[in-house]
Amino acid sequence: MAIAADKHHALRSGLPRYQQVKALILEQIQSGELRANDRVPSEQELVMHFGVSRMTANRALRELASDGYLVRQAGVGTFVADLHGRSQIMKVQNIADEISRRGHIHSADVLTLEKIVAGHDVAERLQLVDEAPVFHSVIVHRENDQPIQIEDRFVCPAAAPEYLQQDFTDTTPNQYLCEVAPLQTVEHTIRAIIPDSRSRALLNMSREEPGLLIRRRTWSDGRPVSTVDLCHPGHRYELTANFQSSNED
Amino acid sequence: MAIAADKHHALRSGLPRYQQVKALILEQIQSGELRANDRVPSEQELVMHFGVSRMTANRALRELASDGYLVRQAGVGTFVADLHGRSQIMKVQNIADEISRRGHIHSADVLTLEKIVAGHDVAERLQLVDEAPVFHSVIVHRENDQPIQIEDRFVCPAAAPEYLQQDFTDTTPNQYLCEVAPLQTVEHTIRAIIPDSRSRALLNMSREEPGLLIRRRTWSDGRPVSTVDLCHPGHRYELTANFQSSNED
DNA sequence: GGTTTCCACTTGTATATACAACCTAAGACA
DNA sequence: TGTCTTAGGTTGTATATACAAGTGGAAACC
Numbered sequence: 022m023a024i025a026a027d028k029h030h031a032l033r034s035g036l037p038r039y040q041q042v043k044a045l046i047l048e049q050i051q052s053g054e055l056r057a058n059d060r061v062p063s064e065q066e067l068v069m070h071f072g073v074s075r076m077t078a079n080r081a082l083r084e085l086a087s088d089g090y091l092v093r094q095a096g097v098g099t100f101v102a103d104l105h106g107r108s109q110i111m112k113v114q115n116i117a118d119e120i121s122r123r124g125h126i127h128s129a130d131v132l133t134l135e136k137i138v139a140g141h142d143v144a145e146r147l148q149l150v151d152e153a154p155v156f157h158s159v160i161v162h163r164e165n166d167q168p169i170q171i172e173d174r175f176v177c178p179a180a181a182p183e184y185l186q187q188d189f190t191d192t193t194p195n196q197y198l199c200e201v202a203p204l205q206t207v208e209h210t211i212r213a214i215i216p217d218s219r220s221r222a223l224l225n226m227s228r229e230e231p232g233l234l235i236r237r238r239t240w241s242d243g244r245p246v247s248t249v250d251l252c253h254p255g256h257r258y259e260l261t262a263n264f265q266s267s268n269e270d
Numbered sequence: 271m272a273i274a275a276d277k278h279h280a281l282r283s284g285l286p287r288y289q290q291v292k293a294l295i296l297e298q299i300q301s302g303e304l305r306a307n308d309r310v311p312s313e314q315e316l317v318m319h320f321g322v323s324r325m326t327a328n329r330a331l332r333e334l335a336s337d338g339y340l341v342r343q344a345g346v347g348t349f350v351a352d353l354h355g356r357s358q359i360m361k362v363q364n365i366a367d368e369i370s371r372r373g374h375i376h377s378a379d380v381l382t383l384e385k386i387v388a389g390h391d392v393a394e395r396l397q398l399v400d401e402a403p404v405f406h407s408v409i410v411h412r413e414n415d416q417p418i419q420i421e422d423r424f425v426c427p428a429a430a431p432e433y434l435q436q437d438f439t440d441t442t443p444n445q446y447l448c449e450v451a452p453l454q455t456v457e458h459t460i461r462a463i464i465p466d467s468r469s470r471a472l473l474n475m476s477r478e479e480p481g482l483l484i485r486r487r488t489w490s491d492g493r494p495v496s497t498v499d500l501c502h503p504g505h506r507y508e509l510t511a512n513f514q515s516s517n518e519d
Numbered sequence: 520g521g522t523t524t525c526c527a528c529t530t531g532t533a534t535a536t537a538c539a540a541c542c543t544a545a546g547a548c549a
Numbered sequence: 550t551g552t553c554t555t556a557g558g559t560t561g562t563a564t565a566t567a568c569a570a571g572t573g574g575a576a577a578c579c
Binding site for chain 2: 558559560
Binding site: 521527532534 | 567
């Protein structure tokens with residue numbers, strides 16, 4: 022084997038190497054070091070730089086392109102994609118911001134803040150093994166003293182070790198998690214449900230009123246950080262999502 | 271090279287082989303030959319069957335999994351993902367496409383197709399004057415003969431003059447409108463509701479089941495084209511939205 | 520100068536090989 | 550019977566290698 026020319030950034034973590042390469046490039050994009058239409062190192066350069074094989078470098082770049090971060094052109098090179106006009110579906114992720122944007126007053130009660138072992142369902146959502154320890158919080162958010170959301174959240178301890186020490190009447194878990202684990206990917210699932218009696222009581226809902234449940238999962242560095250069920254009274258809450266159509270399809 | 275044991279499905283087209291393998295598997299899913307949770311041939315079996323290398327088979331399966339069609343588990347195998355009742359709000363806007371992508375059969379009944387005068391509410395949503403003429407259609411969409419959506423739509427006549435002459439059991443209004451008025455902007459509003467008794471009957475819903483209502487407005491050339499209420503049974507339908515956060519905000 | 524040819528670099532694909540990690544089931548053993 | 554070990558199949562990753570195809574510029578040629 023030839024002696025590697027340049028291994029300043031030798032890869033060490035336990036993660037697969039192609040993922041480490043992906044993460045490093047993504048970091049440069051998200052930090053602004055690499056900007057739209059900038060050229061990204063070629064596969065061969067990554068081979069030299071990180072001491073990986075070309076196939077590994079190829080996989081990293083190919084997947085980043087498939088995720089929409091990069092644009093590749095045979096014979097030319099790889100470039101940072103211009104994410105201009107990317108659909109900002111559900112831009113609002115912080116209930117406190119949303120409420121204050123409407124000129125109302127946000128308040129919150131922390132009902133639960135604990136460490137528990139993950140059940141099968143939660144473990145799967147966070148890609149942990151069954152019965153792994155997770156942090157769990159239940160918070161009721163109010164808008165002008167009227168309850169508007171129950172936030173039932175599970176957090177992967179590795180991503181936010183200090184989670185249990187926070188005061189969530191002051192900053193929301195969302196705010197805190199965004200600080201400690203810059204989020205990369207968000208998945209939303211929206212359902213209409215019949216709330217159980219406890220939720221109904223907490224939200225001051227009548228027996229007939231349906232609930233709008235948003236289940237959100239967030240990732241950072243390719244690892245799940247948190248999964249949360251946001252339960253809203255159907256009559257007092259709605260979701261809007263605007264976006265421009267790009268050229269797909 | 272060893273003689274291939276079984277090349278009945280030898281790959282011939284000019285497309286890359288991994289894409290041909292992907293296409294063949296996808297076809298089996300969408301035709302219903304492979305159903306949710308069915309086992310998909312292992313990489314080794316694909317190697318035998320198609321005479322490709324394991325890396326090529328791996329790439330085909332890996333990409334299909336990354337697209338959400340398959341679920342893979344090390345040590346166990348590869349299985350068809352259960353996409354039942356899932357909608358990807360950003361990409362898919364056509365219920366017929368969405369259903370066929372799940373390998374199911376779409377059918378539709380046109381309950382109403384008429385010209386009426388716009389009430390105040392509809393006129394406002396389409397930015398027309400009160401009592402302006404508008405086209406109105408009500409269509410029930412079914413997935414494998416089970417009703418899954420009531421589409422209650424109002425169309426601005428200027429944008430689609432031939433709307434009333436279309437056969438919407440064949441092509442959906444969405445398809446037709448996309449052809450005649452390339453859409454620029456889409457706005458979604460999502461609510462949980464209690465369906466009225468007619469909707470409940472049409473969707474085969476029980477008295478307790480909530481409904482998920484998506485109200486969509488589309489614009490073309492800066493003018494509203496259409497507004498539609500899509501009503502779904504809460505127990506059989508959910509919405510998912512995935513996106514990457516870029517570096518804004 | 521203008522044209523063509525050719526070379527270097529890039530991405531895209533395909534293969535053979537190797538090892539690790541994971542899961543299941545059959546068999547060995549107590 | 551119950552528990553442990555083992556073997557075989559599965560996916561996940563990593564590498565070295567090879568060739569094809571696209572691009573752009575440099576060099577050769579007219």
